[in-house]
Amino acid sequence: MLRKEQNDLLTQTGPGTAMGQLFRSYWIPALLAEELPENECPPVRVKLLSERLLAFRDSNGRYGLIDEFCAHRGVSLWFGRNEECGLRCPYHGWKYDVSGQCIDVPSEPEESGFSRKIKLTSYPLVERGGVLWTCMGDPDKQPPLPEWEFITVPPPQTFTSKRLQESNWLQAMEGGIDSSHVPFLHRGDLNSDPLFKDNKGNQYTLGDSRPVFEVVESPGGLYIAARRNAEGGHYYWRITQWVMPSFTMIPPRGNHPVHGHFWIPSDDDNCWAWSFDYHPIRELAQAELAAMREGKGIHVRYVPGTYRAFANKDNDYLMDRAAQKAGRTFSGVEGIGMQDASLQESMGPIVDRTKENLVSTDNGIIMARHRLLRAVKALVDKGVPPPGVDPTHQKVRSAAIVLPPDQPFKDGARDALIARPAVAPTSV
Ligand code: FES
Ligand SMILES: [Fe+2]
Numbered sequence: 001m002l003r004k005e006q007n008d009l010l011t012q013t014g015p016g017t018a019m020g021q022l023f024r025s026y027w028i029p030a031l032l033a034e035e036l037p038e039n040e041c042p043p044v045r046v047k048l049l050s051e052r053l054l055a056f057r058d059s060n061g062r063y064g065l066i067d068e069f070c071a072h073r074g075v076s077l078w079f080g081r082n083e084e085c086g087l088r089c090p091y092h093g094w095k096y097d098v099s100g101q102c103i104d105v106p107s108e109p110e111e112s113g114f115s116r117k118i119k120l121t122s123y124p125l126v127e128r129g130g131v132l133w134t135c136m137g138d139p140d141k142q143p144p145l146p147e148w149e150f151i152t153v154p155p156p157q158t159f160t161s162k163r164l165q166e167s168n169w170l171q172a173m174e175g176g177i178d179s180s181h182v183p184f185l186h187r188g189d190l191n192s193d194p195l196f197k198d199n200k201g202n203q204y205t206l207g208d209s210r211p212v213f214e215v216v217e218s219p220g221g222l223y224i225a226a227r228r229n230a231e232g233g234h235y236y237w238r239i240t241q242w243v244m245p246s247f248t249m250i251p252p253r254g255n256h257p258v259h260g261h262f263w264i265p266s267d268d269d270n271c272w273a274w275s276f277d278y279h280p281i282r283e284l285a286q287a288e289l290a291a292m293r294e295g296k297g298i299h300v301r302y303v304p305g306t307y308r309a310f311a312n313k314d315n316d317y318l319m320d321r322a323a324q325k326a327g328r329t330f331s332g333v334e335g336i337g338m339q340d341a342s343l344q345e346s347m348g349p350i351v352d353r354t355k356e357n358l359v360s361t362d363n364g365i366i367m368a369r370h371r372l373l374r375a376v377k378a379l380v381d382k383g384v385p386p387p388g389v390d391p392t393h394q395k396v397r398s399a400a401i402v403l404p405p406d407q408p409f410k411d412g413a414r415d416a417l418i419a420r421p422a423v424a425p426t427s428v
Contacts (some may be wrong), residue, residue: 280424
């Protein structure tokens, strides 16, 4: 449970808010590189942290992320002409470069130097691993570029998708660290989804519905470990990584690619659910890539031409009561990604956390909130950079491992929790 002011603090990320300041300390995913496929391609609107922005790629291949609206009289530059190293507003022809600098005001005499005085808000936009990253905070405090393993492995080993989720970022993120829902909500899919099925770990997961949770602080966030019974008195551990503010990585299953998410606020009522799937030591198979593109695993099918899920709030997520009754799906919604999204959206845009009744399996969520609150306070009061900004905090992996009963997971899985190039993931 949170007090109302704590809930407000954690869920509001617009300009001038404390949590907004925290999010602006990080490089966050802004767009997929495929959205700006070539020089002078159409610009793309994107709302991040409640700011309406426009991304474009100029004649020289430089990326820009600028205020969506023209400084003259507020026209959306989405209508702009992407031409000769800049974006020209179609209303009266003012032109901007990728830094937001106005470089031409055709109606004014050039010698007046008027255009030099006009600059739109702009943020860096950098491609890494097929994702365009931005950092919307103070340029003087910009951290090093991100080092997440899914963007540093060779491109044939990794796949990333994104989807608009119609809920606040925090309740989406809390789903990402809440592995106690898996044997309920995803029960019907563990042994049928092509990216989840056929591994010993699923048997352990489905065979013990009372996992014991142990949550331990990591340099960048938390290790959230779920312990279940295995054979011979051993324990099967699933260790989820949470790195601040909103990176979550699900423990692997067998030799499947490993997956996880970023939960990035679009505004306070909507977020971008980024979903990655990669294998640290092998290329993804064609069948795996095809499954990801079809919306299997944690990915979803889209409304064509958008990043909105095809099954969405407006069509009741294509609820199938017969499948629910027969147990083919536990909730009646098809697909692991939409099962999560549908329930999280059903809580309303911002769930009222003053009314919750939390239990021991919610410990990861409770500790994540406290760590966020502490980090926000340290940042706002004393300027302390938050955990997760440092690229060494980002070199993490989730793990699934069977350990003897007397071995703490932190010792037994110590190496497994660090991303090391060319080292296989620890998986059961
Ligand atoms: S509104 Fe853009 S040039 Fe006038
Ligand atoms: Fe889930």
